[in-house]
Amino acid sequence: MTYDYIVIGAGIIGVSTAWQLQRAFPGSSVLVLEKESRPAYHQTGRNSGVIHAGVYYTPGSLKARFCKEGNIATKQFCSDHGIRFEQCGKLLVATDELEQGRMAALVARCAENDIAVEELSAPQLRECEPNISGVGALLVPSTGIVSYTEITQKMADLILQGGGEVRFNCRVEALHEQSDQITVETSNGSFTGRFLVACAGVMADRIVRMLGIQPEFKIIPFRGDYFLLGAEHNRIVNHLIYPIPDPELPFLGVHLTRMIDGTVTVGPNAVLAFKREGYGRFAFSLSDSIEMFTYPGLLKVLYRNFSVSIVELKNALYKRGYLDLVRKYCPSLSVEDLHDYPAGIRAQAVTKDGTLASDFLFVSSRRALVVCNAPSPAATSAIPIGGYIVEKVTVLAEGISSGAPWREN
Ligand SMILES: Cc1cc2nc3c(=O)[nH]c(=O)nc-3n(C[C@H](O)[C@H](O)[C@H](O)COP(=O)(O)OP(=O)(O)OC[C@H]3O[C@@H](n4cnc5c(N)ncnc54)[C@H](O)[C@@H]3O)c2cc1C
Numbered sequence: 058m059t060y061d062y063i064v065i066g067a068g069i070i071g072v073s074t075a076w077q078l079q080r081a082f083p084g085s086s087v088l089v090l091e092k093e094s095r096p097a098y099h100q101t102g103r104n105s106g107v108i109h110a111g112v113y114y115t116p117g118s119l120k121a122r123f124c125k126e127g128n129i130a131t132k133q134f135c136s137d138h139g140i141r142f143e144q145c146g147k148l149l150v151a152t153d154e155l156e157q158g159r160m161a162a163l164v165a166r167c168a169e170n171d172i173a174v175e176e177l178s179a180p181q182l183r184e185c186e187p188n189i190s191g192v193g194a195l196l197v198p199s200t201g202i203v204s205y206t207e208i209t210q211k212m213a214d215l216i217l218q219g220g221g222e223v224r225f226n227c228r229v230e231a232l233h234e235q236s237d238q239i240t241v242e243t244s245n246g247s248f249t250g251r252f253l254v255a256c257a258g259v260m261a262d263r264i265v266r267m268l269g270i271q272p273e274f275k276i277i278p279f280r281g282d283y284f285l286l287g288a289e290h291n292r293i294v295n296h297l298i299y300p301i302p303d304p305e306l307p308f309l310g311v312h313l314t315r316m317i318d319g320t321v322t323v324g325p326n327a328v329l330a331f332k333r334e335g336y337g338r339f340a341f342s343l344s345d346s347i348e349m350f351t352y353p354g355l356l357k358v359l360y361r362n363f364s365v366s367i368v369e370l371k372n373a374l375y376k377r378g379y380l381d382l383v384r385k386y387c388p389s390l391s392v393e394d395l396h397d398y399p400a401g402i403r404a405q406a407v408t409k410d411g412t413l414a415s416d417f418l419f420v421s422s423r424r425a426l427v428v429c430n431a432p433s434p435a436a437t438s439a440i441p442i443g444g445y446i447v448e449k450v451t452v453l454a455e456g457i458s459s460g461a462p463w464r465e466n
Contacts, residue, residue: 281325
């Protein structure tokens, strides 16, 4: 049969998209293809579980818009489907004057992004978080926590209930786009569809290449190591505790995160990974590494951020260095408090000139659309991103029905 829509990837972006395609086009046939044995196996199931508010993002960007909408939509989805979430709020803690200055810039950005925040003095911070020290903080009340694995599983169930299919252990190996359909060859058979949407996370650039398009970026994997605090620390904080980020760096910094299961994690750092889906500290793939280190974009990133990269690498191998990052705002923690916890790998698009793509990024052909850069806060933003893809696919379909000329790739 020819499916109306084939979606690659059963992470939260893939299932959110498939679920919304099915709702937008009732009666259409939807197939999700996933190479792993279950949904949310990669980024979606290995993150901090934070429902972000949208504090950091450039006003007018897709990230700013979708994060704000996604914060509301995610909580609504959870309420509608009986999924636990908690709106515990987050504190961005300034530990010195420099960070206080950066905090003022964040307050201005929140105003532009229409995100409600409250500035706390040092005594107010101490009152609401006795274990946290700082010279001031920014309270973001709308931030929450959830399990994105649970949301993804629920959306996959809804796809099945709506008559769609989700096939696991199907690795997409080749794509053939023709004038009237697109054929998807997998490790477990071949499928044809009218449209293809690929939400392949860390493999996005490889999918673009399968379409015969030369991507103008490469996905670079950045590992995020976490530690789990012992159960005696489950109440160490009342909010999520974040550092004030360095505006020059793309990641948010090591934070103390209350998880929805009642535990508290510390992390994630951001270390260049030597394997796209290798989660161990020493995971290594020769082919992935050759591909990365022969890419001028990555070499430029490393050149510009040499000292930061070395410090990140050191802290990834040296627990005490990692701990120092947290002790800046939570001085009572010691090395013995940090227990092993699974890491995650961020899929970050980097362009040839060494720019880390900051916004969500999409590439399309006539019958296919590939999500190319969907790092944090993409889990929070998954529902609006899925809605946006539905709109884009509708435009592609209109282009085809208007008889726009077909070009073989
Ligand atoms: C450490 C870390 C912390 C984060 N914290 C947060 C947070 O607190 N809040 C937030 O909003 N976001 C957070 N994020 C970001 C968020 O997790 C991701 O942006 C989001 O999960 C991306 O979803 P995805 O569906 O695009 O990718 P993924 O979840 O990686 O899914 C992609 C899927 O595609 C499949 N796939 C790939 N290639 C193929 C192929 N050839 N054939 C078949 N299937 C294929 C993969 O197996 C995978 O299941 C974090 C990310 C990381 C790594």
